[in-house]
Amino acid sequence: MERHVILGAALGGLACVLSMVPFVAVADDDDPEVIVIRNGRVHTMTETGTIDGGSVVIADGKITLVADGEVHTPRGAVVIDATGKNVFPGLIDAGTTLGLVEISAVDVTKDTDEKADPVLPQLRVIDGFNPDSALIPVARMNGITSVLTTPGEVGLFGGQSAFVRLRGATLEEALIKAPAAIHVNLGEAPKSHFGDKKxxxxxxxxLAALFRETLIKAREYQGKLDRWEAATERFAETGEGEAPVPPTxxxxxxxxLPVLAGDIPLIVRAHRADDIGTALRLGDELGVRIVLRWATEAWRVAGEIKKRNVPVIVGPTTTQPETMETQGAIYENAKRLHEAGIKIAIQTASAHNVRNLPYEAGLAVTYGLPYEAALAAVTRNPAEILGVADRVGTLEKGKDADVIVVDGDPFQPLSKLEKLFIGGVDVPIRSRQTDLYERYRKKD
Amino acid sequence: MxxxxxxxxxxxxAAAAAVAFAVAVSLVPFVTRADDEDGGPTPGAKGSSLPLVIKGATVLTVTGETLVTGTVIVRDGKIARVGLASAVPIPANARVIDGAGKYLMPGxxxxxxxxxxxxxxxxxxxxxxxxxxxxxxxxxxxxxxxxxxxxxxxxxxxxxxxxxxxxxxxxxxxxxxxxxxxxxxxxxxxxxxxxxxxxxxxxxxxxxxxxxxxxxxxxxxxxxxxxxxxxxxxxxxxxxxxxxxxxxxxxxxxxxxxxxxxxxxxxxxxxxxxxxxxxxxxxxxxxxxxxxxxxxxxxxxxxxxxxxxxxxxxxxxxxxxxxxxxxxxxxxxxxxxxxxxxxxxxxxxxxxxxxxxxxxxxxxxxxxxxxxxxxxxxxxxxxxxxxxxxxxxxxxxxxxxxxxGSIEKGKDADLALMSRHPFDIYTLVEKTWIDGRLVFDRDRAGGRAW
Known part of the structure; x- marks a missing residue:
């Protein structure tokens, strides 16, 4: 009874809040027009490097040309004058729960963690992703155009993440890749949760035992499938005996299975150096591709990580020694990993604060990460690590036209995002928050 | 919240917690002590006979004008003088911190x-x-x-x-x-x-x-x-x-x-x-x-x-x-x-x-x-x-x-010296003083904050 009352109250409150200002609708049809961004400082994030006075041409949602200097502008094309401005690929947050949570304290709006079973690799983020989340336009405000949305931190095998762009009324419009990875959580969160339940x-x-056991069972299952397939082929050829029964x-x-095949990685969330060690060791033993995530104490075992060429989705840069497993948190983690030759991406590990990704990257620069490496960590690198580099992460012909125009350095709080294209669509720089601002700014 | x-x-x-706690705490050094090498009060602090001078920084006084090249003199834990570098003579026995190109703001x-x-x-x-x-x-x-x-x-x-x-x-x-x-x-x-x-x-x-x-x-x-x-x-x-x-x-x-x-x-x-x-x-x-x-x-x-x-x-x-x-x-x-x-x-x-x-x-x-x-x-x-x-x-x-809350004569000498303007993402606090005492010094911390 009380539960219903509480739930009712929560929903009532939510409805009230949500109804006040309509969500921002964004045109979802790809604009067929040609868009020319001209005379900008174009940071391609490719071997071409940065072009002063460069142009980017967009058509049918894709980048059709990146040029040094002016380009022919077709009649009717939309021209964006980027004189004195910087042009970048849209920024990528390599670790968020965007689309899975609306209000952190209201359970009915949270779809991050399935808490009954520590092994749920079959859970799919795409089945909980809400493309209408009011958080998505807020994330775009600082130039973030695509993110990895991951399951939460509770399950040992938490589920399958999705790489999405921050535009689209439906999952299909937003989705770039799923599953992008299977997510594993080590350390305090899963052991506290399941420990509490005895x-x-x-x-x-x-955690390690169940990790190992699960992957060994997956190998056995693969073996069963392989043998059944072979037997089925034999049966088809010879027709002898009975048709083989497929495994349940x-x-x-x-x-x-895609992890065992090497098609997608296991992204392992670990803070403590020994938890990172466990992930690397089990990766070696079980022959699976590991990507480390969060990796607060990775700087202490950078050599071991580099030896295996394991990429790290590091951060947030602002991770603090606030829990027992983050005692080794330092602002220089990204710098130290980069210096060790490790490929890094930067995450916010957030939903509401995804817009702060540029500041997380900027702060890593403050603490020693080279500027270009920080830019790569929020553009090209996450695209490569997450297997979507054919679509996003750089400004080059054939890629999705995820492009931002900024009046200065995107990592600086006082810089202004002037233009935001996602898949070639000029997305208004507006959110529920700017709508509220417009409503209440007037003094009467 | x-x-x-x-x-x-x-x-x-309790026992496990105590052990774990001791281990964890030992990882984080308690306090970056930035006192003078001899352990005495730093110049400018109460009890030191020496004044502290921060010279040539952009002084964000907050309540007054911003001094693009300013000098602040600290004596006995208090701000003793604030002015343009060109107008403020430096006392003979002062410990002088060169603030050129940096920003000094109130703590x-x-x-x-x-x-x-x-x-x-x-x-x-x-x-x-x-x-x-x-x-x-x-x-x-x-x-x-x-x-x-x-x-x-x-x-x-x-x-x-x-x-x-x-x-x-x-x-x-x-x-x-x-x-x-x-x-x-x-x-x-x-x-x-x-x-x-x-x-x-x-x-x-x-x-x-x-x-x-x-x-x-x-x-x-x-x-x-x-x-x-x-x-x-x-x-x-x-x-x-x-x-x-x-x-x-x-x-x-x-x-x-x-x-x-x-x-x-x-x-x-x-x-x-x-x-x-x-x-x-x-x-x-x-x-x-x-x-x-x-x-x-x-x-x-x-x-x-x-x-x-x-x-x-x-x-x-x-x-x-x-x-x-x-x-x-x-x-x-x-x-x-x-x-x-x-x-x-x-x-x-x-x-x-x-x-x-x-x-x-x-x-x-x-x-x-x-x-x-x-x-x-x-x-x-x-x-x-x-x-x-x-x-x-x-x-x-x-x-x-x-x-x-401001850099004004007579106020507590609570100050932060920053490498860039405070609104710059790349800024770092280089030194912090409380009542004229140096309580954080990035140089002395080996570039690290703690």
Whole structure:
């Protein structure tokens, strides 16, 4: 009874809040026009480097030309004069829960964690992703155009992430790649949660045991499928005996097959150096591709990470020594990993604060990461690490036209985002928050 | 926003916790001691015969003109002189810091911290900020739970922060008394407290109290109940104050027992007398107005609204009462009552004449409050008000603006020397002084903050 009352109250409050200002609608049809961004300082993030006085041409949602100097402007083309401005690929946040949560304290708006079972690799972010989230336009305000949306931190195998662009009324319009990875959480969050329930895994030993056991079972399942396929082929050729019965489908293990095949990585969330060590060791032992995420103490084991060429989705830069497993948090983590030759991307690990991604990158620069490396960590690198470099992350012919125009350095709080294109669509720089501002700015 | 830390962690057995804690704490050096090599007071500090001179920096005085090439002289813990470098002679025996190309600003003031009462690491044995056993606990004091060696203090000093109000949490409608401290690297509460600072009271409203007590099927479980608790508490305090007044006015009082002391009511009586300043955690516009009304009913006025994320909707009302607003630059959406937060709120409030400050409520944000101010400036706050939002305005809210919050002759020598303008993402605090004492020096810390 009380529960209903509370739930009702929460929903009532939410409806009230949400109804006040309509969500910002964005044109979803790709604009067929040609767009020419001219005379900007174009940061291609490719081998071409940065072009002063460069042009970017967009048609049918794609970049059709990146040129040094002026280009022929077709009749009817939209021309954006970027004189004195910087042009970048849209920024990418390599770790968010955007689209899975609206109001953190209201459970009915949260779809991040399925808390009953520590092993749920078959859970799919795409099935919970809300492309209408009011958080998405807010994230765009600082030039973020695509993100990895991941399951939460509770499950050992938390589920399958999705790489989405921040535009589109439907999942299909927003989606770039799913599954992008299977997510594993080590350390305090899963062991606290399941430990409280007196259930395995309640220790780091338990986490590692279940990690190993699950992947070994997946290998066995793969073996069964392989043998069944071979037997089926034989049966088709010879017709002898009875048609082989396929193994019973196991969705958990089936979800892990692309990881075993090396098609997608396991993204492992770990803070403590020894948890990172566990991820690397199990990766070696089980022959799967690991990407580290968060990796607060990675700077302490950078050599081990580099030896395996494991990429790191690092950050947020502002991670603090506030929990037992983040005692080694330092602002220089990104710098130290970069110096060790490790490929890094930067994440906000957030939903509401995704717009602060440029400041996380800027702060990494403040603490020693070279500027170009920081730019790469929020553009090209996450695209490469997450297997979407054919679509996003650089300004070059054939890529999605995710382009931002900024009046200065995008990492500076006082810089202004002037233009935002996602998939070639000129997306208004507006959010529920700017609408509220317009409503209340007047003094009467 | 801390009613409870956001991610409650599993309680562990005491022995294990103690061992783990010792290990964890040992990883973070307690204090970056930046005193002189001989261990004595640094030049400029109280007890040193030598003055300190910071020469040639852009001096952001906050209350006066910005001096593009300025010099500040510090003697005996106080700012002794501020002027253009060309006009201020350097005393012969001074320790001179070359500030050329750098920015000198007043030490940053934060009206809202839980450092010390929720010290790192954030494990349950360290939670001492929220006495959630009754919805009104005006008699509890943050200073009695303050862990002066919280490792977060070092990082705040490395962010140029010098004065902080440590508050109890917001689980109760009346949470208890805050304490104003200077972030001196010391070992006792007595050395840390800002002597002579006014007494402060934390109150709350909205979702936190009603969630905490509603979750136990107790009053308050609604906003109606929240304000019922608040009014009943003050009505009791009025009766208590009247009882004492009657006794004090009684010519035969020498033969009579005085009324029994009630520490809860005594504290609220002091609020009504204006002896304690009130800071109220609040979010929704309607609650902000209700709090003004309830305060008027009992003859007190808040010094500040804390968080106050919908303050922009009722900016004129807040301005009319001359109440300060301490807020976040961009935190939003973590609760229903935080869903209408907008980053332009400081600009709207300031346009009505409200003094706005950026508070931290976080041992993370406190390290970069100057960037929080920059975000408010990005969204329309003037750069001048942006600087004031982390210096003189919070000092005004705490009633200490005659002593800290600007670079003026006679004020406490609380200063931060920064490599670039405070609103620049690439800026770093290089040195922090409190009362003229060097309490953080990035050079001496090997380029690291702690």
């Amino acid at each position: 259930q395995l895994p309640s220790t780091r030993m338990g 489908r196991d969705l958990k293990l089936e979800a892990l | 801390n009613a409870t830390p956001s991610r409650p962690r599993r309680a562990v057995v 940053i003031v934060d009206t809202h911290s839980h450092m010390g009462v929720y010290p790192w690491p954030g494990v349950k044995p360290n939670w001492d900020g929220n006495e959630m056993t009754s919805p009104w606990t005006p008699h509890v004091r943050a200073e009695d739970g303050l862990h002066v060696e919280d490792p977060a203090f070092s990082r705040a000093r490395a962010g140029g922060v010098t004065t902080v109000q440590v508050l109890p949490g917001s689980g109760n409608m009346i949470g208890g008394q805050g304490v104003v401290i200077k972030l001196r690297p010391v070992r006792t509460l007595d050395e840390m407290k800002m002597k002579g600072a006014p007494r402060q009271m934390k109150m709350a409203s909205g979702e936190n109290p009603k969630r905490v007590y509603g979750g136990r099927n107790q009053l308050p479980s609604t906003r109606m109940g929240n304000f019922l608790v608040l009014r009943e508490a003050f009505i009791q305090a009025q009766e208590y104050a009247a009882k004492w007044e009657r006794w004090e006015a009684d010519p035969d009082r020498a033969e009579k027992d005085p009324p029994e002391r009630d520490l809860k009511l005594e504290a609220l009586r002091d609020v009504m007398r204006g002896d304690i300043r009130v800071h109220i955690h609040c979010y929704r516009a309607d609650e902000i107005l209700t709090l003004i009304r309830v305060g008027k009913e009992f003859g007190w006025k808040p010094a500040s609204f804390q968080h106050c994320l919908e303050g922009y909707k009722v900016a004129a009302h807040i301005a009319a009462e001359d109440i300060g607003v301490a807020t976040f630059a961009d935190w939003w959406g973590y609760k229903v009552e935080a869903f209408d937060a907008i980053p332009q709120s400081p600009a709207i409030l300031a346009s009505h004449g409200v003094r706005v400050s950026m508070h931290s409520d976080s041992p993370d944000l406190i390290q970069r409050l100057y960037h929080e101010a920059a975000k408010a400036v990005k969204h329309g706050l003037s750069p001048e008000e942006g600087l004031k939002s982390i210096t003189i305005h919070p000092a005004w809210m705490l009633g200490i603006d005659d002593r800290v």
